[in-house]
Amino acid sequence: xxxxxxxxxxxxxxGKEADAILRRCVHCGFCTATCPTYQVLGDELDSPxxxxxxxxxxxxxxxxxxxxxxxxxxxxxxxxxETTCPSGVQYGHLVDIxxxxxxxxxxxxxxxxxxxxxxxxxxxxxLFGPAMRLGQAVRGxxxxxxxxxxxERRAAGPLPQVAGxxxxxxxxxxxxxxxxxxxxxxxxxxxxxxxxxxxxxxPGAGCCGAASFHLDAQDEALxxxxxxxxxxxxxLQDGKVExxxxxxxxxGAMVKEYAHHLRHDPAYAQKAADIVALVKDVAEIVxxxxxxLRSRLPEGTRAAFHPPCTLQHWQGLxxxxxxxxxxxxxxxxxFADKHLCCGSAGAYSVLNPEIAxxxxxxxxxxxxxxxxxxxxxxxxxxxxxxxxGTDTPVRHWIEVVDEQLRRxxxxxxx
Numbered sequence: 001x002x003x004x005x006x007x008x009x010x011x012x013x014x015g016k017e018a019d020a021i022l023r024r025c026v027h028c029g030f031c032t033a034t035c036p037t038y039q040v041l042g043d044e045l046d047s048p049x050x051x052x053x054x055x056x057x058x059x060x061x062x063x064x065x066x067x068x069x070x071x072x073x074x075x076x077x078x079x080x081x082e083t084t085c086p087s088g089v090q091y092g093h094l095v096d097i098x099x100x101x102x103x104x105x106x107x108x109x110x111x112x113x114x115x116x117x118x119x120x121x122x123x124x125x126x127l128f129g130p131a132m133r134l135g136q137a138v139r140g141x142x143x144x145x146x147x148x149x150x151x152e153r154r155a156a157g158p159l160p161q162v163a164g165x166x167x168x169x170x171x172x173x174x175x176x177x178x179x180x181x182x183x184x185x186x187x188x189x190x191x192x193x194x195x196x197x198x199x200x201x202x203p204g205a206g207c208c209g210a211a212s213f214h215l216d217a218q219d220e221a222l223x224x225x226x227x228x229x230x231x232x233x234x235x236l237q238d239g240k241v242e243x244x245x246x247x248x249x250x251x252g253a254m255v256k257e258y259a260h261h262l263r264h265d266p267a268y269a270q271k272a273a274d275i276v277a278l279v280k281d282v283a284e285i286v287x288x289x290x291x292x293l294r295s296r297l298p299e300g301t302r303a304a305f306h307p308p309c310t311l312q313h314w315q316g317l318x319x320x321x322x323x324x325x326x327x328x329x330x331x332x333x334x335f336a337d338k339h340l341c342c343g344s345a346g347a348y349s350v351l352n353p354e355i356a357x358x359x360x361x362x363x364x365x366x367x368x369x370x371x372x373x374x375x376x377x378x379x380x381x382x383x384x385x386x387x388x389g390t391d392t393p394v395r396h397w398i399e400v401v402d403e404q405l406r407r408x409x410x411x412x413x414x
Contacts, residue, residue: 001025001052006061013264014097015059021094022056024087025049031081031091036341037074040358045071048081048091055098064102072099074355076348077214078309078341092314093260096213103216119347120215124207129179148388149350156186157406162198169199169243169285170232172251175207177380184380187402188247188282194296194405195289199245204231208251209261214346222265225258229271236278244275247282247398249317249379250346253310255279281311282398283321283378290327297404303330304372305397306363306386308379309341321378325397333370337362344385360389368392374400 003022009015031048032038038047045054051071058064072095079092108116122128135142136153162168169192177184185201192199205228213221235241246252256279258272265272286293305325312318325332343349343359364386367375375390376397377383387394 001027001056003056003060005059009059009101014100018055018059018094018097021090022052022059024089025052026087028086030084030086031089034080034084034339036076036078036080036343036359037355039340040355041074043071046074048075048089051075051095051098052089052091055094055101058098058101058105064106066106069102069106069108072102074352076309076341076343076345078345079313080309080339080341083313083339096218099216100218108216115351116215116347119350120211120217120220123175123211123347128176132176132179149384151180151384151387154181154183156182157190159186159189160193162189162193162200165193165196165198167197168241169197169245169280170202170205170235170241171199171245171247172208172228172255173201173205174248174251175211177248180384181380181396183399184247184396187396187399188245190402191286191293191398191405192245192282195286195292197285202231202235208254210250210254210346213254213261222261225261225272226265226268228255229258229262229268229275232275233271236275242278243280243285244278245280245282245285247378247396248381249281249308249311249315250381252279252281253314256315281315281317281321281378283317283324286398286401287320287324287327290324293401293405294327294329297329297401299329300331301329301400301404302333302371302373303400304333304335304367304370304375305330306342306367306375306377306382307338308377308382309345311378312339321397325376328401330376330397333367333372335366335370337366342382342386344379344381346381349381349385356385357389360385364390376400 001022003019005015005019029049035047044050054068054071075095077092081091135150139147139150142150189199207224209221209224212224232244256276259276262268262272305322307318307321341359342363343356349356375386375392375394378396383394383396
């Protein structure tokens with residue numbers, strides 16, 4: 001694609017990056033076939049190719065409008081288009097640039113601005129945990145729209161003493177997962193303990209930055225990234241920690257991009273690159289131990305695995321994760337359109353509920369055809385979003401493995 005950037009963009013870091021990405025696009029349109037919003041809305045401007053044209057026009061001097069902003073807002077940032085693109089267009093980075101520039105030039109309405117700010121502040125607030133526990137206590141009385149966002153609470157269970165393991169890893173505390181689904185972190189610690197790995201959460205590490213980054217607060221997100229780097233860095237210096245383990249693929253995808261987001265920061269660029277090299281999804285850590293675990297797990301649990309977009313399109317870990325589950329004895333049920341987004345996408349399901357619910361229902365309809373006993377995934381957002389539309393249990397796969405390992409030996413085949 002030929003470009004002619006406006007003078008204000010031509011010599012900036014963002015302009016140069018955007019120009020290089022734009023020049024790789026060959027207008028082929030393959031991306032439209034795998035874009036969830038285009039499939040739902042049927043509008044070219046709600047496809048990657050259409051949004052690329054909008055961003056190009058802005059960078060070449062056209063004045064963005066609220067319509068421009070809306071089309072960019074509607075993007076799920078699933079990056080399915082990147083998986084499909086034969087030219088290697090880094091659409092995800094381009095849409096980040098486009099959103100930042102449009103946000104600076106198009107004022108949002110008071111209502112829209114307030115909703116986004118409250119959503120961001122709520123997720124990051126220390127009051128989120130107590131509020132979530134209160135919501136779970138009265139969940140049966142909540143309106144349906146709110147009830148969908150409040151998962152049933154399950155006890156995390158006891159944690160083992162893991163300091164004595166020779167192998168040690170760090171985990172990210174995150175922002176909403178400890179309050180909404182504490183069983184995921186607890187299950188991760190217990191399963192890793194079984195294979196001889198000690199896992200702990202680093203003091204001072206918090207939200208990965210994704211919530212702020214995608215809710216118009218990129219500078220705030222960069223500060224959160226630096227805070228996590230500062231929390232992890234001293235613990236990595238003695239070489240006793242071999243990895244930073246992610247059990248939420250959305251967080252893993254964001255942390256694996258720290259080197260990109262902090263590349264212009266001389267104080268953090270190299271540290272971020274070194275940290276990214278140590279970031280692993282929990283499936284990558286467990287996979288080498290599948291045979292060891294298999295003997296203690298039941299055979300043939302009928303399950304459907306929904307690979308989050310941040311796992312399959314951002315990190316390319318769908319094949320490894322599905323092979324791991326098969327190696328652990330799950331009977332994975334195939335279903336159509338596994339590559340498409342479920343509609344969760346972080347805060348997207350709150351800001352664009354109509355599109356999100358249609359994508360959710362399409363996904364659940366495809367999954368239901370296989371008649372699974374449980375739906376497995378690897379990201380808290382997808383798990384909560386899918387569970388809101390089905391009575392079939394939706395769980396993080398590490399939780400199910402943990403529960404099966406903890407059953408008395410005589411019940412493991414049940």
